[in-house]
Amino acid sequence: METFKIPNNYEDVVRRVRIxxxxxxxxxxxxxxxxxxxxxxxxxxxxxxxxxxxxxGSRSAENFLRSGYHVIFLYRRGxxxxxxxxxxxxxxxxxxxxxxxxxxxVLLHLSKDNKLAQAITExxxxxxxxxxxDFVTLDDYAYFLYGSCQTVKSVEEKLMIYSAAAVSDFxxxxxxxxxxxxxxxxALQLDLEVAPKLLKYLTESWVPHSFVVSFKLETNEKIxxxxxxxxxxxxxxxxxxxxxxxxxxxxxxxxxxxxxxKIELSPEQQSQGxxxxxxxxxxxxxxxxxxxxxxxx
Amino acid sequence: METFKIPNNYEDVVRRVRIxxxxxxxxxxxxxxxxxxxxxxxxxxxxxxxxxxxxxGSRSAENFLRSGYHVIFLYRRGxxxxxxxxxxxxxxxxxxxxxxxxxxxVLLHLSKDNKLAQAITExxxxxxxxxxxDFVTLDDYAYFLYGSCQTVKSVEEKLMIYSAAAVSDFxxxxxxxxxxxxxxxxALQLDLEVAPKLLKYLTESWVPHSFVVSFKLETNEKIxxxxxxxxxxxxxxxxxxxxxxxxxxxxxxxxxxxxxxKIELSPEQQSQGxxxxxxxxxxxxxxxxxxxxxxxx
Numbered sequence: 001m002e003t004f005k006i007p008n009n010y011e012d013v014v015r016r017v018r019i020x021x022x023x024x025x026x027x028x029x030x031x032x033x034x035x036x037x038x039x040x041x042x043x044x045x046x047x048x049x050x051x052x053x054x055x056x057g058s059r060s061a062e063n064f065l066r067s068g069y070h071v072i073f074l075y076r077r078g079x080x081x082x083x084x085x086x087x088x089x090x091x092x093x094x095x096x097x098x099x100x101x102x103x104x105x106v107l108l109h110l111s112k113d114n115k116l117a118q119a120i121t122e123x124x125x126x127x128x129x130x131x132x133x134d135f136v137t138l139d140d141y142a143y144f145l146y147g148s149c150q151t152v153k154s155v156e157e158k159l160m161i162y163s164a165a166a167v168s169d170f171x172x173x174x175x176x177x178x179x180x181x182x183x184x185x186x187a188l189q190l191d192l193e194v195a196p197k198l199l200k201y202l203t204e205s206w207v208p209h210s211f212v213v214s215f216k217l218e219t220n221e222k223i224x225x226x227x228x229x230x231x232x233x234x235x236x237x238x239x240x241x242x243x244x245x246x247x248x249x250x251x252x253x254x255x256x257x258x259x260x261x262k263i264e265l266s267p268e269q270q271s272q273g274x275x276x277x278x279x280x281x282x283x284x285x286x287x288x289x290x291x292x293x294x295x296x297x
Numbered sequence: 298m299e300t301f302k303i304p305n306n307y308e309d310v311v312r313r314v315r316i317x318x319x320x321x322x323x324x325x326x327x328x329x330x331x332x333x334x335x336x337x338x339x340x341x342x343x344x345x346x347x348x349x350x351x352x353x354g355s356r357s358a359e360n361f362l363r364s365g366y367h368v369i370f371l372y373r374r375g376x377x378x379x380x381x382x383x384x385x386x387x388x389x390x391x392x393x394x395x396x397x398x399x400x401x402x403v404l405l406h407l408s409k410d411n412k413l414a415q416a417i418t419e420x421x422x423x424x425x426x427x428x429x430x431d432f433v434t435l436d437d438y439a440y441f442l443y444g445s446c447q448t449v450k451s452v453e454e455k456l457m458i459y460s461a462a463a464v465s466d467f468x469x470x471x472x473x474x475x476x477x478x479x480x481x482x483x484a485l486q487l488d489l490e491v492a493p494k495l496l497k498y499l500t501e502s503w504v505p506h507s508f509v510v511s512f513k514l515e516t517n518e519k520i521x522x523x524x525x526x527x528x529x530x531x532x533x534x535x536x537x538x539x540x541x542x543x544x545x546x547x548x549x550x551x552x553x554x555x556x557x558x559k560i561e562l563s564p565e566q567q568s569q570g571x572x573x574x575x576x577x578x579x580x581x582x583x584x585x586x587x588x589x590x591x592x593x594x
Contacts, residue, residue: 041516078387094420120394166342184491190485
């Protein structure tokens with residue numbers, strides 16, 4: 001952790017997690033979501049990033065809330081949020097509104113499926129069980145995950161880590177970053193080091209008794225299962241959710257030391273708007289229950 | 298341009314620009330906004346990026362509309378949009394709404410300053426003079442800028458290019474990108490080439506008779522003016538707007554071959570919510586008028 005830069009608001013985030021946690025009696029999950037940015041300059045203008053909209057994480061967080069979990073949602077600023085993901089964005093949001101009404105209120109025209117009203121209602125219902133913590137860089141991410149784990153460590157056994165964020169594999173340690181913007185007059189050779197494996201910290205040191213779920217994404221489907229199984233052996237997490245970039249919204253394989261379970265949406269289910277995450281979260285909640293039963297025996 | 302990948306929707310974008318342009322009799326400006334992503338893999342998971350919220354570009358676009366321009370807004374998907382930038386984002390948008398009302402309408406509670414209602418009203422007023430074109434990668438950006446210039450070239454003299462986007466200085470040519478996700482088991486040396494200077498294409502080939510405004514951002518204020526003046530000599534644009542990262546929302550220097558004009562907000566103006574872009578756009582519109590007068594003589 002000493003090669004990361006401690007975020008300015010670290011203490012503030014830990015305080016928020018502590019307050020949230022004090023009101024929590026049930027199962028708790030830390031859902032991580034979105035991509036981490038890796039700065040290439042201290043006064044950062046340029047950075048390395050991973051494509052990730054936060055779709056998987058935000059959908060999953062909603063389903064964990066529906067399944068009775070308290071959710072700490074650790075997300076990349078600007079990526080999709082539970083419930084808020086239903087809102088139109090960009091120009092769509094402007095087209096969506098009408099300014100009829102008095103000076104204090106503006107009428108919002110809903111689309112006929114009424115998804116927005118449902119999202120707002122659900123948000124209201126669950127908002128006390130949902131804590132949003134945003135990050136931008138890999139440094140923020142590492143520290144906020146560490147701080148959250150430390151804070152809830154007393155119920156480590158009831159904790160699930162659902163690590164859906166696209167965490168950078170490479171980085172430049174803070175002490176090796178150039179101070180100012182890199183000059184652009186000539187070609188640039190960037191030396192990136194392999195980033196510390198936070199998954200290893202989680203399973204070996206931070207919360208070794210928690211139920212840790214990691215994701216493995218590959219663009220080459222052929223090497224996917226092999227990579228996922230090798231990750232399981234290497235890091236000792238409870239579950240790897242394996243998915244290929246091209247089919248990630250309709251198919252995943254849940255891999256544990258005992259099972260290799262495929263979850264897939266049929267074309268009919270897809271066209272009806274079913275979301276894969278509902279099935280994944282349901283399956284993982286059941287696995288987590290069994291894990292808890294075993295631990296309590 | 299041959300080292301860039303042509304976007305799948307290129308023809309579609311050019312068609313939209315053509316339709317927009319056919320209804321345009323006035324001065325026209327292409328405002329570019331947000332950062333460009335540079336892919337590091339063909340099946341892209343990882344990319345290089347520049348921090349840019351699109352604040353400068355979106356504010357400026359609004360002011361160009363108010364000054365009578367038609368605006369083609371070429372922006373990074375997900376960055377701030379004219380008028381829509383006033384909307385709350387993230388969790389704030391959920392807290393903002395109430396679900397009272399009937400099934401078809403939901404009441405939106407406005408903050409007291411009523412900025413949102415004003416934004417919606419202004420959007421309505423100007424929407425036919427505003428074309429939004431979104432990009433993600435440097436390839437998209439280069440092609441959409443090229444296509445837009447080609448389409449409006451017949452009124453080249455009336456065209457302003459306001460290049461507020463944070464365009465990557467480095468890239469990997471498409472034919473040199475690896476097919477699949479880079480393996481993360483060992484340190485990575487990235488060889489980045491200097492990206493083609495689109496500014497040079499603009500001033501020398503695409504629209505040599507247009508009024509081209511570029512931006513120079515540095516983190517080291519000492520070398521800023523020098524860098525801006527050297528850019529002016531090198532690329533022959535009409536104007537460079539020089540700004541330092543730390544003070545960019547309260548101070549810029551407008552540099553042309555004739556003038557070196559500072560525009561600055563006082564602390565009082567800043568606290569009253571004045572936006573620097575209103576002054577910058579006003580000053581540039583006047584310069585553009587003089588430029589047109591000279592050209593027409």
